[in-house]
Amino acid sequence: QVHLVQSGAEVKEPGASVKVSCKASGDTFINYVVHWVRQAPGQSLEWMGWINVGNGYTRYSQNFQGRITITRDTAVSTAYMEMSSLKSEDTAVFYCAAKDNTGLRGYDYWGQGTLVTVSS
Amino acid sequence: DIQMTQSPSTLSAFVGDRVTITCRASQSISHWLAWYQQKPGKAPNVLIHKATTLETGVPSRFSGSGSGTEFTLTISSLQPDDFATYYCQQYKSGDTFGQGTKLEIK
Numbered sequence: 649q650v651h652l653v654q655s656g657a658e659v660k661e662p663g664a665s666v667k668v669s670c671k672a673s674g675d676t677f678i679n680y681v682v683h684w685v686r687q688a689p690g691q692s693l694e695w696m697g698w699i700n701v702g703n704g705y706t707r708y709s710q711n712f713q714g715r716i717t718i719t720r721d722t723a724v725s726t727a728y729m730e731m732s733s734l735k736s737e738d739t740a741v742f743y744c745a746a747k748d749n750t751g752l753r754g755y756d757y758w759g760q761g762t763l764v765t766v767s768s
Numbered sequence: 769d770i771q772m773t774q775s776p777s778t779l780s781a782f783v784g785d786r787v788t789i790t791c792r793a794s795q796s797i798s799h800w801l802a803w804y805q806q807k808p809g810k811a812p813n814v815l816i817h818k819a820t821t822l823e824t825g826v827p828s829r830f831s832g833s834g835s836g837t838e839f840t841l842t843i844s845s846l847q848p849d850d851f852a853t854y855y856c857q858q859y860k861s862g863d864t865f866g867q868g869t870k871l872e873i874k
Contacts, residue, residue, distance in 0.1 A: 683863065693804075693812065693855055695863040709862060710769060743811055752818065754802030754857060758811035 650674045650746050652759035659765045660734050667730040668762045670744030678702040680746040682727040683755060684718060688740040696742075699727060700749060734766045770794055770858050774866030780874040781846055789841045789869045791856035796836045800860035803832055803841045806868075807852045815854075816841065848873075 655669040670682060684696040697708035699718045706718050712731075720727045727744060742762050745755035771794040781787050791801065799819040804812035814823050816832040819839055829844040843850055851873050856866040 685865075692868045693806075693857075693865040695857075695865060698863075707862070745811075751859070754804070754814040754817040754823075754859065755812070756814060756823075758813075761811055 650677070650680060650757045652744055652746060652757055654742075654744060654759035654762045657763040657765070659767065661768050662735055662766055664734050664766075665730060665732040666734060666764050667728055668742050668744075668764070670727045670729075670759050672725045672727070672746065677725040678722055679749055681749050681751075682718075682720065683745045683747070684716075684729045685743045685745060685755075686738075686740045687743065687761075688737070691740075693743075696729070701727065702749060731764075734764075736766050738764065739766045740764060770797060770861055770864050772856055772858055772864050772866040774856055774869055776869060777867060778870045778872065780872045782874050783846050783848060785846045787843050787846060787871065789854055789856075789871075791834075791839045791841070791866050793837045793839075793858055797858045797860040799835050800858055801832075801834070801839050802857045802859065803830075804855045804857065805850075805852045806855065812855060846871075 651673045653671050658666050678701050681700050683698040686694045696712045699706045701720050717730045744759040746757040747755050773792045801819045803816040806812040815826050820832045831842050833840050853868050853870045855868050
């Protein structure tokens with residue numbers, strides 16, 4: 649099992665960047681793929697991208713390609729999602745979620761979410 | 769990109785009712801589908817993966833069926849704790865969520 653703890657809420661101005669962290673504890677972190685999901689207020693879930701913690705390979709949704717970067721630091725069992733050129737429409741809760749690297753399952757483990765507010 | 773169309777968007781039902789939520793994929797995803805339950809202010813919780821496999825600890829009143837492009841989530845006898853929003857998700861290519869079904873108490 650993996651327990652995911654995300655960094656705290658952020659308030660950013662339009663045009664700025666934000667970096668959200670997702671720290672794992674419990675099972676061996678490198679056996680997992682970490683996904684990032686955005687949920688705007690009252691809206692559905694939107695997949696952003698993922699990183700294979702073991703080999704560092706990433707894949708991004710076309711909706712976010714070029715605007716987000718997902719990284720990981722295995723030494724501290726932490727994944728990161730950085731989003732640039734923030735707009736007011738990016739105001740949302742951002743979740744990290746982990747699934748094992750077999751690809752067979754859904755997202756078994758979720759962080760608590762990080763609220764990012766974009767406002768001038 | 770694979771699109772997921774979920775229906776209905778809102779469903780009102782009584783405790784004890786049997787309800788079904790449908791999810792359609794824009795192309796075949798085989799059985800690469802998961803269902804999640806989300807309560808207000810909380811992260812989603814996975815109920816089912818591979819279209820029909822119930823997660824450990826999920827009550828047996830939940831079941832999933834389907835393959836290819838059409839899938840259903842059925843709750844056989846609604847309990848008060850089941851009133852929440854439900855999402856389907858394909859994970860065959862990239863990952864895409866449906867728009868959600870809000871299950872309300874009638």
